[in-house]
Amino acid sequence: MKKLLVLCLFIFGLFFALSNFQGLATQGTFDSIVLDFKESVPETEIAAEIEAIAKQYNVSPRLNSEFSRSDNLYIVKGDKNLLKNLKKSGLAKETEYIEPNYLYRALEVPNDPNYNQQWNLRSVNIEQAWDDTKGSGITVAVIDTGISQVPDLKQTEFVKGYDFVNDKVDAIDDNGHGTHVAGTVAQSTNNGYGVAGIAYEANLMPLKVLSAEGSGTISDIAEAIKFAADNKADVINMSLGGGGESQLMQEAINYANQKGVVVIAAAGNSNENSASYPARYPNVIGVSAIDATGEKAFYSNFGAGVDISAPGGSTKDNKTGGILQETIDYQTGQPIFDYYQGTSMASPHVAGVAALVKASGVNEPQEVLQVLKQSARKVQEDPLNHFGAGHLDAAAAVKLALKGQISFRDFFRWLRDNGYLNLRFWIDGGAVALLPKVLMVIGSYLLAWFLRNYFPFAWSWSLTGGLVAGSSGLFFLRGIYIFDLPQWPFRVAGSSIPELGNIVQGSSVLNPLFASVLIPGVLVVLLLGHPTWKWFAIGSALGVASCLAVSAVLSPAVWGLGDGTWARLFLIANALLCYGIARLAAKPSEQIA
Amino acid sequence: MSKTVTGTIERQGFGPGTWALASDDGQTYELKNAPAELRQAGVKATVTGEIRDDVMSLAMIGPVLEVRSFELN
Numbered sequence: 218m219k220k221l222l223v224l225c226l227f228i229f230g231l232f233f234a235l236s237n238f239q240g241l242a243t244q245g246t247f248d249s250i251v252l253d254f255k256e257s258v259p260e261t262e263i264a265a266e267i268e269a270i271a272k273q274y275n276v277s278p279r280l281n282s283e284f285s286r287s288d289n290l291y292i293v294k295g296d297k298n299l300l301k302n303l304k305k306s307g308l309a310k311e312t313e314y315i316e317p318n319y320l321y322r323a324l325e326v327p328n329d330p331n332y333n334q335q336w337n338l339r340s341v342n343i344e345q346a347w348d349d350t351k352g353s354g355i356t357v358a359v360i361d362t363g364i365s366q367v368p369d370l371k372q373t374e375f376v377k378g379y380d381f382v383n384d385k386v387d388a389i390d391d392n393g394h395g396t397h398v399a400g401t402v403a404q405s406t407n408n409g410y411g412v413a414g415i416a417y418e419a420n421l422m423p424l425k426v427l428s429a430e431g432s433g434t435i436s437d438i439a440e441a442i443k444f445a446a447d448n449k450a451d452v453i454n455m456s457l458g459g460g461g462e463s464q465l466m467q468e469a470i471n472y473a474n475q476k477g478v479v480v481i482a483a484a485g486n487s488n489e490n491s492a493s494y495p496a497r498y499p500n501v502i503g504v505s506a507i508d509a510t511g512e513k514a515f516y517s518n519f520g521a522g523v524d525i526s527a528p529g530g531s532t533k534d535n536k537t538g539g540i541l542q543e544t545i546d547y548q549t550g551q552p553i554f555d556y557y558q559g560t561s562m563a564s565p566h567v568a569g570v571a572a573l574v575k576a577s578g579v580n581e582p583q584e585v586l587q588v589l590k591q592s593a594r595k596v597q598e599d600p601l602n603h604f605g606a607g608h609l610d611a612a613a614a615v616k617l618a619l620k621g622q623i624s625f626r627d628f629f630r631w632l633r634d635n636g637y638l639n640l641r642f643w644i645d646g647g648a649v650a651l652l653p654k655v656l657m658v659i660g661s662y663l664l665a666w667f668l669r670n671y672f673p674f675a676w677s678w679s680l681t682g683g684l685v686a687g688s689s690g691l692f693f694l695r696g697i698y699i700f701d702l703p704q705w706p707f708r709v710a711g712s713s714i715p716e717l718g719n720i721v722q723g724s725s726v727l728n729p730l731f732a733s734v735l736i737p738g739v740l741v742v743l744l745l746g747h748p749t750w751k752w753f754a755i756g757s758a759l760g761v762a763s764c765l766a767v768s769a770v771l772s773p774a775v776w777g778l779g780d781g782t783w784a785r786l787f788l789i790a791n792a793l794l795c796y797g798i799a800r801l802a803a804k805p806s807e808q809i810a
Numbered sequence: 811m812s813k814t815v816t817g818t819i820e821r822q823g824f825g826p827g828t829w830a831l832a833s834d835d836g837q838t839y840e841l842k843n844a845p846a847e848l849r850q851a852g853v854k855a856t857v858t859g860e861i862r863d864d865v866m867s868l869a870m871i872g873p874v875l876e877v878r879s880f881e882l883n
Contacts, residue, residue: 374874392868430843431828483870560870
């Protein structure tokens, strides 16, 4: 039953990926249209056409730039409808092409109107990180004064929390501190209102342990840590500190750590040498504060217990030197945007980035800490350990977290970076023949992904190598022709295992010996005992499965079997066999025994 | 742990603001349960209270001094 489910999921996934894939190529926004007149059309005629368009559609076409005159490249403001009308009109004959002038956006800049005042988010390099993840699926517990759902938290997801001060489920803020801290972690972003937060697609878990006055007992805080760990929080932020060493607290922190929760705490605001509790406990990431110039903030603790630094700001000289989020007014309880300062503000920056790192696939608290430290921007002269590993860098952290892990995102980025997602490439490049190749690679990735849901394994280069070798080869190499060199080595490198039997001759009819379960079967048998190369064999089996399945649908020509039903049946049967042996080989050995 | 501290009342800008007592010997205490008379920046006072080692706060500016009695100087 499970197997059937996996298979159905695979087929569904393949088609889903295909529909998405094509969508990616055609998506994109534009507010103008490019007209490229043929060079053979005389200038006077172009001028007349331009005038006609201007009159008919009430627009004013213009040359793209002063360099466009020789190419006759004109730009017209307009939308989809105008594009359709222009393409239908007689103009099409006189132009080389009429196409949307797609807008390119380098980075994700949110539309929140006061984002420009958040120097702190630019300081941690957040925009590039958002290109990869916004923290979706991760839960951040905010152990603080509670969280009030102010307007700029309306689109942020919440999970059940608890108020340990008043012993009730609803952990509403009556101070303002917790709501501000929560805003830094996950303020609703790209909602056209207020300001932005770091991991704005993450869930918030409000845990109130500090009273309206701003203090709370260690016993409540320890309970809140356990609550968070038991209720599937991924990250805990504690913008609080003080008191003495406590066995109870240390145990709660160790408990959370064992459950895989990353615990982050503020270093303290007394400008002292060494962080306060809980930041100084083992298994807690202690965060010192920097101001807008990147210097240690005047109040921040430093020295022992500081693992990393992040923006905490300073409102001493100027309010705008603080951290801006939406919170509540302490007196009235009404929502306000306010600048706060403190290591309390620095800590949620790290919590937000830890959420992004976890969302990128790094789960163990020690590994998350390693990623945060390694990716931090080092500070050369730091004899007093003001900054720990350095300044927090969200983009570098996410990049490092994704390194070595092959995700669909990487794959699509690879396609995009190599130009495969550009519409022009497909139309003008004569590259339509590459489409089946891309399908084969996507299919093999999907297969591996589904298999991983049943037998968790880590992505490795050997597996990826197998996937590519089995499904498509380095297919872009096939388009390379170099003077006076034979082309067949490129064809071979650019071919998958099933195609090796026919590619040297340059035929497109598959050789049934190669396009079958035979080679992956032999590879699995030979390599099963080797811990690394075993994954190459599994990858190649999955890749071949995908290659054969796509061939069965798109070009089922097999030598000796024709290109009809028999060839299709042969290819599908072998694809299933390949998937079957990959599944068997991926099974942990104790399950086989 | 009971303690008597003499110093100046300060409003420190952490969170929405915290009442602190900057002692004459340089240590800053966070005041807990400060009555209205002590909630005035610049006031000189001698405060007797308890150092709460079992309490953490959002201000993190120093030991938490829970006010029992005080004298304005």
